[in-house]
Amino acid sequence: MSAGLFLAGLSLNGVSVGYGGRPVLSGLDLPAVAPGSVVALLGANGAGKSTLLKAMAGLGGATGRPAGQIVLNGQDLVGMTLEQRVHAVGYLPQALPQGSSLVAYEAVLSAVRAVRPDTPRDHVEASIERVFDTLGLRPLALRRLRELSGGQRQMIGLAQVLVRNPRLLLLDEPTSALDLRWQLTVLETVRRIADAERSICVIAIHDINLALRFCDHVVVLGHGRVLASGPPTHALDPDVLRHAYGIEARVEQCSRGFRLVLADRALPDAGRAAPPFQ
Amino acid sequence: MSRAQADTADTGAGAAPLARLYGRFVWSRLAIIGVLVAALLVSVLFDVATGPSPLSVADIVTGLLDRSALPRGQAVILWDLRLPFAAMAVLVGAALGLAGAEMQTVLNNPLASPFTLGVSAAATLGASLVIVMDLSVPGIGATYLIPAGAFVFAVGSVMVIQMLARSFGATTDTVVLFGIAMLFAMNALLWLVQYVASTDALQQMVFWTMGSLGRSTWDKVAVVAAVLGVCLPLSMRKVWAMTALRGGEDQAKSFGIPVETLRLRVLLRVSILAAAAVAFVGTIGFIGLVGPHIARLALGEDHRFYLPGSALAGALLLSLASIASKNLIPGLILPVGIVTALVGIPLFMTLILTQGRKL
Numbered sequence: 001m002s003a004g005l006f007l008a009g010l011s012l013n014g015v016s017v018g019y020g021g022r023p024v025l026s027g028l029d030l031p032a033v034a035p036g037s038v039v040a041l042l043g044a045n046g047a048g049k050s051t052l053l054k055a056m057a058g059l060g061g062a063t064g065r066p067a068g069q070i071v072l073n074g075q076d077l078v079g080m081t082l083e084q085r086v087h088a089v090g091y092l093p094q095a096l097p098q099g100s101s102l103v104a105y106e107a108v109l110s111a112v113r114a115v116r117p118d119t120p121r122d123h124v125e126a127s128i129e130r131v132f133d134t135l136g137l138r139p140l141a142l143r144r145l146r147e148l149s150g151g152q153r154q155m156i157g158l159a160q161v162l163v164r165n166p167r168l169l170l171l172d173e174p175t176s177a178l179d180l181r182w183q184l185t186v187l188e189t190v191r192r193i194a195d196a197e198r199s200i201c202v203i204a205i206h207d208i209n210l211a212l213r214f215c216d217h218v219v220v221l222g223h224g225r226v227l228a229s230g231p232p233t234h235a236l237d238p239d240v241l242r243h244a245y246g247i248e249a250r251v252e253q254c255s256r257g258f259r260l261v262l263a264d265r266a267l268p269d270a271g272r273a274a275p276p277f278q
Numbered sequence: 279m280s281r282a283q284a285d286t287a288d289t290g291a292g293a294a295p296l297a298r299l300y301g302r303f304v305w306s307r308l309a310i311i312g313v314l315v316a317a318l319l320v321s322v323l324f325d326v327a328t329g330p331s332p333l334s335v336a337d338i339v340t341g342l343l344d345r346s347a348l349p350r351g352q353a354v355i356l357w358d359l360r361l362p363f364a365a366m367a368v369l370v371g372a373a374l375g376l377a378g379a380e381m382q383t384v385l386n387n388p389l390a391s392p393f394t395l396g397v398s399a400a401a402t403l404g405a406s407l408v409i410v411m412d413l414s415v416p417g418i419g420a421t422y423l424i425p426a427g428a429f430v431f432a433v434g435s436v437m438v439i440q441m442l443a444r445s446f447g448a449t450t451d452t453v454v455l456f457g458i459a460m461l462f463a464m465n466a467l468l469w470l471v472q473y474v475a476s477t478d479a480l481q482q483m484v485f486w487t488m489g490s491l492g493r494s495t496w497d498k499v500a501v502v503a504a505v506l507g508v509c510l511p512l513s514m515r516k517v518w519a520m521t522a523l524r525g526g527e528d529q530a531k532s533f534g535i536p537v538e539t540l541r542l543r544v545l546l547r548v549s550i551l552a553a554a555a556v557a558f559v560g561t562i563g564f565i566g567l568v569g570p571h572i573a574r575l576a577l578g579e580d581h582r583f584y585l586p587g588s589a590l591a592g593a594l595l596l597s598l599a600s601i602a603s604k605n606l607i608p609g610l611i612l613p614v615g616i617v618t619a620l621v622g623i624p625l626f627m628t629l630i631l632t633q634g635r636k637l
Binding site: 057059082083085086090091092093094095096097098100101102103105106107109110111113114115117125128129132138141142144145156157160161 | 295296297299300303386518519521522524525526528529530531532533534535536574578579580
C-alpha cells in the first residue's frame with residue numbers, strides 16, 4: 001500500500017502467521033474486498049481459519065505479530081496497537097461466553113464500557129437497545145448467562161461484538177452452537193448489517209452451503225495457503241473441495257440459482273495431498 | 279432458542295426500553311447493598327455491646343458522642359477494647375471478602391481464595407519466621423516486623439505462582455493447582471518451623487495463627503484501613519474489565535483487555551489484602567471463600583456491585599463471628615479464627631446444597 005493512497009475495503013498482502021517458528025499460514029494474499037462485503041473463510045479443521053482471524057484481530061498471543069500487511073480502509077492493522085485495533089475491529093471468539101452470574105444486559109454493557117469507558121450513557125443505552133432488538137434478544141436481557149443455552153450465549157457473544165458497530169467484523173464460527181433457524185437469523189443479520197453499515201464481515205464457517213448462500217466472497221484455506229478465492233459462483237469446484245477437505249463432492253446449482261455443495265464421501269488421507277496449483 | 283420467544287411474556291421485557299428495565303434491576307441491587315450495610319451496622323453495634331462486661335446501646339451512643347460522659351472504666355472498655363476489635367473485624371472481613379472476590383474472577387474459579395491458594399499460609403509462615411528467629415530491625419518495632427514478614431511472604435508466594443505460570447504458559451486452572459501446591463508447601467514449612475521452635479515461640483505462634491481480634495489496637499486498625507482504602511478504589515477502577523472477564527477470557531481479550539497484566543495486578547493486590555488481614559489478626563479461613571459466594575447469589579457478578587458486596591458480606595460474616603466468639607462459651611472469648619471456620623462450614627454447605635446450581 002503506497003503512502004497516501006486510500007483504498008476503502010479490506011485486503012491482505014503476503015500475510016504469514018505461525019506458532020513458534022512453525023508457519024501455519026504463509027504469504028496469504030486477498031485482493032481488496034469492498035465495504036459491505038461478507039467474506040466466508042472455509043477450510044478443514046486446523047486449516048488456519050481461527051489463526052487468521054485472531055491475527056487480523058491482533059490477538060495472536062502465541063503466534064505473535066503476523067508478517068505482511070492487513071489493510072483496512074487504507075490503514076495497516078498490523079502496525080496498530082491493540083487499543084487502536086479494538087476500535088476498528090470486532091472479533092467474536094469461537095469459545096462461547098461462559099455461564100457466569102452476569103445478566104445478558106451486563107455482558108453487553110461491559111463489552112462497551114471496557115473498550116470505551118467515556119461513551120455517554122444515552123449513547124450506550126441506545127446502542128444496547130438497538131443490538132438486542134436486531135438480534136431478537138430482548139427477552140433474555142435480564143437473564144443470567146448461566147441460565148441460557150449454548151446458542152443463546154453465542155447470540156449474546158455476537159451482541160457484544162455488534163454493539164460497538166465496528167468497521168470490520170471477524171466472526172469465528174458464529175453459528176456453531178445454533179439450530180437451523182438461528183443460523184439463518186445470524187447470517188441474515190450479519191448480511192443486513194454489512195449492507196446497511198457498509199462494514200466488512202469475515203466469517204469462519206463450516207457450513208459451506210450457508211457460506212455460498214450469504215457471502216459475497218469465499219476464501220478456501222488449506223495447506224497453509226489460499227486454495228481458492230472468489231465469488232461463491234466460481235470459487236468452489238470438486239478439486240478444491242478434495243484438496244481442502246479430503247472429500248469427494250459435487251457442486252450443483254439449486255432452483256434459486258445458488259451453488260450447492262453435495263458431499264458424497266470422505267477420501268482416504270492421500271486425497272488431501274497438497275495440490276499442485278496455487 | 280425457541281425458548282427465547284416463549285419467554286417474552288414472563289420476563290416482562292416487552293415494549294419498555296431495556297435501559298429502564300435494567301435501571302430497576304440496578305435499584306434492586308442497590309437496595310440489597312443497603313440491607314447489607316444496615317445489617318453490618320446492627321452487627322457492629324451488637325459486637326460492641328457484647329462481652330464480659332455488657333454495654334447498653336444507650337451507653338454506646340453516649341460514649342461515642344462524648345467519651346467523658348461515661349465512667350472511666352466503661353469508656354476504656356468502649357474505646358480501647360470493643361471499638362478497635364469491632365472495627366478490625368469489619369476491616370479484615372472486608373479485605374478478605376474483596377480479595378476472595380477478585381481472586382475468583384481472575385482465576386475463573388469459585389474455589390479460589392487467599393486461604394485455599396496458600397497466600398494466607400505464606401503470610402503465616404512469614405510472620406512465624408519473624409517470631410521464631412526473634413528478628414529485630416532498628417527503628418521498626420516487633421508490632422510491625424511481624425506484619426512485614428507476612429507481607430513479604432504473601433507477595434512472594436504470588437510472585438512465585440505467577441513466575442511459574444508465565445514460564446509454563448499456564449492456564450488459570452494450572453495457576454489454581456500451583457496455588458494448592460503452594461498451600462501444602464507453606465503448611466509443611468510452617469510445621470517445620472513449629473517443630474524447631476522454642477516452647478515460648480511455639481506458644482506465641484500457635485496462638486497467633488489461630489486468628490484473634492484480641493490484639494487489635496487503633497494503630498493496627500489504621501494500617502488495615504489504609505490498605506483497604508488503597509486497594510478498594512484500585513479494584514473499583516477496573517470493574518468493567520473484571521465484569522467483561524466474567525463473560526469469558528477470550529471475550530475479554532477480544533475487547534483489548536490485557537488479561538495477563540490484569541491478573542498479575544489483581545493477584546498482587548490480593549496478596550497485600552490477605553497479608554494485612556493475616557498480619558494483624560492471624561489466619562482466618564472461609565471469609566474469602568464464602569463472602570464472594572454470598573455476594574454473587576445476592577448481587578450477580580457485575581463488579582460494580584459484586585466487589586463492594588463481597589467486601590460487605592465478608593465484613594458482616596466476621597463481625598457476626600466476633601459476636602459468636604464472645605457468646606459460645608460464657609465468660610470466654612474464643613479466637614475468632616476458630617469460630618469463623620465453625621460458623622463458615624455449615625453456612626457454606628447450606629449454600630452449596632440449596633443454591634449449588636447458582637454458584
